[in-house]
Amino acid sequence: MQESLISLDKINDLFKRYTNERMLPAFSRFLDEKSIFEINTFTMSDWRTKNQELLECDDAFTSIYLNSNGDLRLSLLFLIDWKNTVSVVQKLLGAGSCSLDLKKSALLETGNILTGSFFNAVTDKTDFTIMPSIPVYSQDTFSLLSEILEINFATDEEEAILNEIIFLGNDTGLSIKLIIALDANDSKKLS
Numbered sequence: 001m002q003e004s005l006i007s008l009d010k011i012n013d014l015f016k017r018y019t020n021e022r023m024l025p026a027f028s029r030f031l032d033e034k035s036i037f038e039i040n041t042f043t044m045s046d047w048r049t050k051n052q053e054l055l056e057c058d059d060a061f062t063s064i065y066l067n068s069n070g071d072l073r074l075s076l077l078f079l080i081d082w083k084n085t086v087s088v089v090q091k092l093l094g095a096g097s098c099s100l101d102l103k104k105s106a107l108l109e110t111g112n113i114l115t116g117s118f119f120n121a122v123t124d125k126t127d128f129t130i131m132p133s134i135p136v137y138s139q140d141t142f143s144l145l146s147e148i149l150e151i152n153f154a155t156d157e158e159e160a161i162l163n164e165i166i167f168l169g170n171d172t173g174l175s176i177k178l179i180i181a182l183d184a185n186d187s188k189k190l191s
Contacts, residue, residue, distance in 0.1 A: 008161065011187050012041035015163045015180065022121035023178075024167070026113050031091065033171045043159040044150065044181070054142040063145050064111035066135045067152060068119070071128035072190075073183040075152050076118070077145060078111050080176050087174045104137050111135045114167075114178065126190065149181045158184035 016039050028035040042050065062085040064078040080088060085107065092106040112135065119130050138145065153160035163180040182190075 007187060008041045008043070011161055011163065011182065011190060012039060014190055015039060015041065015165070018118060018121035018125070019165055022117040023114055023165070026117040027167045027169075027176070030110065030113055031169045031172065031174060033169050035167055035169050037168065038166045040164050042162050042164065044153065044162060045159060047162045047164065047179075048146070051142070051146070055146065056143070058141055060139050061142055061145060062107060063138045063140065064108060064135050065138065065145070065148055066111070066115060066133045068130045068132045070131045071126075072122065072130055072186045073152075074130070074186075075149050075181040076111075076115055077149055077179045077181075078114070078176060079142065079145065079179065080107070084175050087172060088176070091172075091174070108135050108137055110176070114176075118180070128189075146179075149179065153181060153183065160184060161187045 019037055019039060024035060024037055027037075048055065060082065062080045062082070065076070067073070067075040085103075088110055089103045089106050092109065093102065115132060115135070119132060122128065123130055149160075149162070161182045161184060163182070165178045165180070167176045167178070168174070
């Protein structure tokens with residue numbers, strides 16, 4: 001158990017560094033304002049316990065999901081509540097109303113910016129090869145969206161490690177949650 005806690009702390013520190021060096025500057029440029037982030041690392045079951053209230057909620061979230069293959073098996077899930085979805089679209093498009101396809105495109109571009117900065121940070125620091133999938137856009141409940149992460153790691157012997165990162169714009173208060181699931185064996189490659 002002690003080894004597991006040390007591993008979680010190491011992964012948290014590592015992902016905090018990746019986020020601070022690459023993702024936060026990308027998010028700040030995207031918003032054109034200073035931004036902050038919070039990061040926490042959990043096992044899959046601890047993460048479910050922490051988010052039990054959201055798992056039972058019927059509110060819909062906008063999400064962007066992708067996974068990767070290669071030297072590291074990762075899944076990334078962006079969650080944006082409805083208020084922040086509207087803010088992201090207005091920020092990118094400068095318009096209050098637009099077609100669903102244009103909104104979807106703007107949100108996928110947000111996911112591309114942040115995932116690209118994350119994958120660049122990982123590959124620059126590790127020399128690992130990571131091949132991301134095509135991002136998938138969805139609007140659904142938190143419970144259904146979290147199952148996507150769990151399914152990808154359900155057959156693993158050890159629980160996946162989840163990093164929950166919340167990006168927050170200082171001026172607008174715009175918030176995006178990113179959940180990065182990492183295969184437990186791959187986490188050992190990083191720590």
